[in-house]
Each structure stands twice: as structure tokens, then as C-alpha cells.
Amino acid sequence: MATATVPTAERENYLNKEYGIKSWLLTTDHKRIALLYLILITFFFFIGGFFALLIRLELLTPAGDLVQADTYNKLFTMHGQVMVFFFLIPAVPAVLGNFLVPMMIGAKDLAFPRINLLSWYLLVIGGVLMMYTILTGGVDTGWTFYTPLSTQFLNTHVVAAALAIFVAGFSSILTGLNFIVTIHRMRAPGMTWSRLPLFVWANYATAIIQVLGTPVLAISLMLVALERIFGLAIFDPQRGGDPLLFQHLFWFYSHPAVYIMILPGMGVVSEIVTCFSRKRIFGYKFMALAVIAIAVLGFLVWAHHMFVAGMSLYAGMMFSLLSYFVAVPSAIKVFNWTSTMYKGSISYNTPMLYAFGFIGLFTMGGLTGLFVAALGIDVHVTDTYFVVAHFHYIMVGGMVIAYLAGIHFWWPKISGRMYPESWGKLAALIIFIGFNLTFFPQFVLGYLGMPRRYWQYSPEFQVLNVLSTAGATILAVGYILPMVYLLWSMRYGKIADENPWNAAGLEWKTASPPPTFNFDETPTVTWEAYNYDELKEAPVER
Amino acid sequence: MAGNVDALFIFLLILCGMMALAIFTLITIFAIRYRRRAGHEAEQIEGSNALEFTWTFIPLGIFLCIFVWGAVIYFKERTPPQGATEVYTVAKQWMWKFQHIEGQREINELHVPVGRDVRMIMTSQDVIHSFYVPAFRIKQDVLPGRYTVTWFHATKPGTYHLFCAEYCGTMHSGMIGEVVVMEPAQYQTWLSGGAVAGSLANTGQGIFQSLGCSTCHRFDTQGRGPNLIGVFGKPVLLEDGRTVIADENYIRESILSPAAKVVSGFKPIMPTFQGIVSEEQLNALVAYIKSLNPPPTGAAGTPNLKPPTGQTPETNR
Numbered sequence: 050m051a052t053a054t055v056p057t058a059e060r061e062n063y064l065n066k067e068y069g070i071k072s073w074l075l076t077t078d079h080k081r082i083a084l085l086y087l088i089l090i091t092f093f094f095f096i097g098g099f100f101a102l103l104i105r106l107e108l109l110t111p112a113g114d115l116v117q118a119d120t121y122n123k124l125f126t127m128h129g130q131v132m133v134f135f136f137l138i139p140a141v142p143a144v145l146g147n148f149l150v151p152m153m154i155g156a157k158d159l160a161f162p163r164i165n166l167l168s169w170y171l172l173v174i175g176g177v178l179m180m181y182t183i184l185t186g187g188v189d190t191g192w193t194f195y196t197p198l199s200t201q202f203l204n205t206h207v208v209a210a211a212l213a214i215f216v217a218g219f220s221s222i223l224t225g226l227n228f229i230v231t232i233h234r235m236r237a238p239g240m241t242w243s244r245l246p247l248f249v250w251a252n253y254a255t256a257i258i259q260v261l262g263t264p265v266l267a268i269s270l271m272l273v274a275l276e277r278i279f280g281l282a283i284f285d286p287q288r289g290g291d292p293l294l295f296q297h298l299f300w301f302y303s304h305p306a307v308y309i310m311i312l313p314g315m316g317v318v319s320e321i322v323t324c325f326s327r328k329r330i331f332g333y334k335f336m337a338l339a340v341i342a343i344a345v346l347g348f349l350v351w352a353h354h355m356f357v358a359g360m361s362l363y364a365g366m367m368f369s370l371l372s373y374f375v376a377v378p379s380a381i382k383v384f385n386w387t388s389t390m391y392k393g394s395i396s397y398n399t400p401m402l403y404a405f406g407f408i409g410l411f412t413m414g415g416l417t418g419l420f421v422a423a424l425g426i427d428v429h430v431t432d433t434y435f436v437v438a439h440f441h442y443i444m445v446g447g448m449v450i451a452y453l454a455g456i457h458f459w460w461p462k463i464s465g466r467m468y469p470e471s472w473g474k475l476a477a478l479i480i481f482i483g484f485n486l487t488f489f490p491q492f493v494l495g496y497l498g499m500p501r502r503y504w505q506y507s508p509e510f511q512v513l514n515v516l517s518t519a520g521a522t523i524l525a526v527g528y529i530l531p532m533v534y535l536l537w538s539m540r541y542g543k544i545a546d547e548n549p550w551n552a553a554g555l556e557w558k559t560a561s562p563p564p565t566f567n568f569d570e571t572p573t574v575t576w577e578a579y580n581y582d583e584l585k586e587a588p589v590e591r
Numbered sequence: 592m593a594g595n596v597d598a599l600f601i602f603l604l605i606l607c608g609m610m611a612l613a614i615f616t617l618i619t620i621f622a623i624r625y626r627r628r629a630g631h632e633a634e635q636i637e638g639s640n641a642l643e644f645t646w647t648f649i650p651l652g653i654f655l656c657i658f659v660w661g662a663v664i665y666f667k668e669r670t671p672p673q674g675a676t677e678v679y680t681v682a683k684q685w686m687w688k689f690q691h692i693e694g695q696r697e698i699n700e701l702h703v704p705v706g707r708d709v710r711m712i713m714t715s716q717d718v719i720h721s722f723y724v725p726a727f728r729i730k731q732d733v734l735p736g737r738y739t740v741t742w743f744h745a746t747k748p749g750t751y752h753l754f755c756a757e758y759c760g761t762m763h764s765g766m767i768g769e770v771v772v773m774e775p776a777q778y779q780t781w782l783s784g785g786a787v788a789g790s791l792a793n794t795g796q797g798i799f800q801s802l803g804c805s806t807c808h809r810f811d812t813q814g815r816g817p818n819l820i821g822v823f824g825k826p827v828l829l830e831d832g833r834t835v836i837a838d839e840n841y842i843r844e845s846i847l848s849p850a851a852k853v854v855s856g857f858k859p860i861m862p863t864f865q866g867i868v869s870e871e872q873l874n875a876l877v878a879y880i881k882s883l884n885p886p887p888t889g890a891a892g893t894p895n896l897k898p899p900t901g902q903t904p905e906t907n908r
Binding site for chain 1: 684763
């Protein structure tokens, strides 16, 4: 694949076109904005990760001895808020989606480049508010802000935290809006809907949720703030309000938000599994349909977070039934990825190792979803570590792993350099082991009855907690490694040509790193997605 | 109940274990068998509608079975049997307060006899808590401003964990206690020990008198408020034409927000007792009003369903 004869580093590209801080902070180039997001969310990932490590250290012993009870409550609250709103939700859409969606459809940029920059600034403002909350004493509502605890009983920075998330939510809405318009209006000639890469489908489905769901989160947080500041009684039972109303509003967004946090990851994995199996995706139409089905059905299952909250018996049954429907398209995706490997030509590069990890861990997360959707079992395990383990398998085992897979896969495109392959594989392995050691014991803890958000716990739970903390330590090492070697590779990595994986997809048909407007001339698409039969076999793995 | 939940759990463990194992095995086999090597090329396959439909509808069928099984258990968990022993519970930051019908009161300790259905009638004084006894596989959030209910039937004497499962502030993890399940004889001894002023209903009667409730709620047809004998558990026709069941939540609401659901034929003249009665006193009042029902001896007690005919107040039996 020595098509690029001019050394890429010397060509004009989006990175070397302009220099200076101003050229970055005022850029409207989707690729530069993607990097701005990358820096911002990496910062928050390590903040949230630091909180997680302190949580695990506290739980090393049954007694509450490392930090005060209030401090512990703040740690898990801010771990959740930072990770959900400032890392997971923007992770794949705002970084990889921003960088790739325009290129994958053959466009020069997103439909609204300035709004794209505005989205980033909104996340920065939200982030500054979040940091203000953290540095001036924190907040201890739990990331869920349940009323009336959050409205009447706490004296921490509830309003500041709510405002931070409120503002960050608008960043998410604008990104979603931008993606929807871009995917509808900016596709290159010949790039029909049925030729879109599944990554684009996934980001499209995500964008719909962001646009339709996030305003409801904004409303619920606004109501919490109004109740605190002006003493409204919307959630106050003493004055005729209803605390359960908050839970309905909150989960109406926050359950679909789980799909904001997993659909883009599914998109990443579809790109990687096909590339490293040298195969078309198995069942393209069903894969595209499945992400849309998840996005739509995801809006109808919110109250499965509330089976013991005091809802009516029959409401519980309806929401349980609907939850099983949303499990079906997820299962379809797993079956199709597996079938894609059948009769492929599979190589084990770092992105593919992460993709294996994703399928395995997402399957575990999905199957334990069948447990918690079963009413009788949920009554026992809800609000215990079983649920904590379940959603970490989806969000960390699923989304974070997919995000890392994508970062490695597209790193040559983003940076123009290859990451060191053996370090990459090592880190992937460490993360996989560390993750399972951290979270698998939590399934057992939950079934044994250990409630979540406990600062001190009964001594019989200690062994499993020690295992979990040990796992978290390994996981931390696994996360620091890519941070180090990816930075290293920006200067010292092997220079990448335009298509080091010999992958399908328009983003690989332009230079690495790409020029500011992505393509020298607008491409015309005459092929289906994942046309690996038409591409030459990639060389046998080193 | 624990047995039912565990049975479904084990079934799911086996089922999901097999599903996971099948997928992991396939991935491993494909990854090894179709590894990239010289002379081996990928064979393109578009997909297969037959397969897609298979793995859409077979899982859906399995999922629906799990749903039904889970829902059946849930239905049992949410439907307390008739004749259960009742324990009133008030949760507050960060303790559990229990009031037995017999008059005993406990904090963070709940004594119950083995082999008896126990119905927990729970409310919170402040934020949302959750009553969780892992050994019984039951959990129910406890909300301010209303009663929520759960029940259990302990089968083995012993001491079991009681946890608060809904995050409730600073000492959430300290809001724990014990459920002590005793042999019936021991339980009787426990009940008779300690100085108890009288049953919960007696306490309630005292409050009913001292707050002056009895001036309007007379036990004849002349009161300005409805006669409360035999009201509990029966349908009540309201001034606006609706009918509600006079359950614990209705009585509670009628004391705290009397104007919310006025009984047909009466005027909304009752003052609110919000802030005047504590949660514990409220429980005693509810227990007292329930005790006004005649013992279930056949067809006693007709529903208080009288058409709103002018001044004719409620009649009883």
C-alpha cells in the first residue's frame, strides 16, 4: 500500500495548516473540534477515574475509615456525574463522531461548523461549573438527584452541579442536531442511506435520542433548581408535590441516555470487526434497523428503574415487558458481529482485541440486563452492587472499550502516526483483566445483598470488595498506558499512510492526517459499505 | 419467596450462561480457524434473512417467558395475603422505627414470628428510603407523604440484615438493622415482655379523643363527619362522583389533606392535621380506624355507597 509517495507529515493537513492557540480555539474544522473534545473529556475521564479509585480504596475495608461519610457520598456522586455527562455521553459522538461522520459520508465538514464549536464551548462552560462544584466542596445528591433529598435535605452545591449538567446537555443537543442535519443533507453523490457505514447509522440514532431526550433532563434539573431557589413544591409531598414525578422525568432522559452511551460504541465495533475480518457486515439492513429500533424502544422503558419505587403493579409489568423488547435488537447485533467473523480472515491488532473485549463484555452486560428486567429478580437486586456491575459492563466494558478501540483504529488518521502495536495489545489485555476483576465480583456482592452507595458495609462482603479494588488498580494502570504511548506516538510513532489497515470507508481514501476540507475533490460513491471483497487482502500480520 | 426468586435466578444463570458460552465459543473458534494467514482469503457472505428471523424471534420468545415468570413472582411480592400481621414502619434519616399492632415499638430491630405473613405498612418522615431484607429477597421504597406496602413470610428463625437500599444522605450506610425471626412461643414471650401502654389501636383511640376527632366523627348518623365504623377497606363515594377504596393511604390523606377527597354528602369543613400529628400518631390513628371494622364474620358491613341524598349522612351496617 505505498500509494502515498509524499511523506504525509510534510503535506498540508488539518494539523499543520495553522499554528497557535487562536487557530485552535476559534477553529470551525470538525477535526480540530474533535481534538478539542478529546482533550476536554480525557481530562474529565481522569478526574472521574480518580474519584472511582478513592471509592474503591474506601471499600477495601468494611469500616468507613479512609474518608468521611459525606466525602464518600460526594465521591460517588461526582464520579457518576463527571463520567456520564462529561465523558461517556460526549466520548464517541463528540470525538470520533465529530472527526469521522463528515469524512465517512464524503462531506467537507458538519452542516453547522460554528454551532459545532459552540457545542464544545458549552461543554467547557459546563465543565468549568462542574469543576467549580468539585473544588468548592462538591455535591452529594447521587448522580440521579433524587428528590426530596436533593431539593430539601442537602446543603451542598446542588444548583451548581445541576447547572453544569444543564449546560452540558445543550452541548449534547446541538451536537445531535448537527449530526442529523449533516447526515440528511451532506452525503456525497452516491452515498445512499443503504450505503452508510454503520458507525454513521449509530451516530444518527444517537443524535435522535440526544435531541429528543436531553431537553427533558434539562427540565427536571431546572425544576430541582427552582424548587431549591424559589421554594416551589413540585416534588415536595408535604405541600402536595410528588417525589416520584422527578424519577419519571429523570429516567425518561436517563434511560435513553444509556443508549447515547452505547449505540456509538456499537458503531465503532461494526467498523472494526469488518475491517479485521476482511468481511462485509453480516446482515447490514438488520444492523442498521437494530440501532434505530433501540433508539425508539429505548424511550419506552424508563420506569424499569423504578420497580420498587412505589409505582403501580401493572405499570411495573408493562415496563418490564417493554424492556424485553429492547433487548432483542441488542441480541441481533451480537449475533451479527459474531457471524461477520465466520469465514473471515481475522487479524488480532489492538482495535480488534478491544472489539473482542467489547462483544464479550457487552454480552455479559446485556445478559445481566435480562436479570434486572425480570420483575421478581429486580426487586431483590435493584439498588445493590448487581446493578452497579450490570451498568458498568455496558458503559465501561462496552462504551469505554469501544471508545479505546476507535481511538486506536483511527489514530493513524487522526495523528498521522501509528501507535506502538505491542504496547497497545498489552494495554488492551490489562484493561480486560482489570475490568473483569473489578466488576465481576460486584455481581456476586449484589446478589448477596450489598446495597450500592454504602460507605461502610457488613464484614462478610469484604473478600469480594478487596478483589474488586485490586481489579480497579489494574484497570487504572491499563488506562494510563494508552495515555502515555499515544502521546509518545504523536512525535515518535511510525508515520502512517492514508490507509494502514486497508480498510473500507471514505475516511481512508484521503490523506492521514486529512486536509482541512477532508477530500481534494468530493468523492462519488459507487460501492456498498464494507466492500472488502473489492479491496486487496491486507498483508499477513506482522 | 426467596425460593421463587432463586429458582428464576438459577434458571437465568444457566440460560444466560449457555447463551454467553455459545457466543464466546463461536467467537473463539472463528478467531482461530479463520485467522489471517498466507493462502487464506475471506469468503464474502451478505447475510441471511432466515438466520436473522431465527435469532430475532427465538430470543423474543425466550424473553417473554422470562418476563412472565418474573411478573408472576412480582405479583406475589406485591399482593399481601389476607390476614397478615401488620407492622407499621416509619423511616427517617437514619433509622427504622417499627410499631407493632400489639403496641410494642422498636428501633432498627424488628421481631417477627416464624411462619406468619407479615405486612409492612411503611412511610418516611423525610426523604425516600428503601426497606430491604436480602434474605427475604424483598425490597420496597419508603416514601414521604404516603404509605407503601410489602410483605414477607419468614420460614427459618434467625437474625437477618435489614438495609436501607435507597441513598438517603450522610449515614445511608448506617441506616441498617436486624430482622429477628423467632419461634411462635418465644415471640409470645417477647411480646409480653416490656411495659406496653396498650395496643396501637388503643393509642390511636386516645389520639382520636384528644384531638377532638370524635366530636364530628360520631358513631351514629348525626355527626358532621362520616361515621368511621366499618369504613376501612370499603369503597367510598366522593362528593365529585368518584369512588375510592378507603385504604391506609386514603385515611392518611383524609387526615392530612381532608379537602382532597370529601365523602359525598359532607362539607369540606375538616381542618388539616398536617404538622399536628406525627407519623407515628398517624399510624396509630390508621390502626384505630381499621380496628373499628367488625371482625370478619360473614356478610357484616355493607359498603357505604349511598346516593348523595341531601343531608342524609353515611349510615352503617
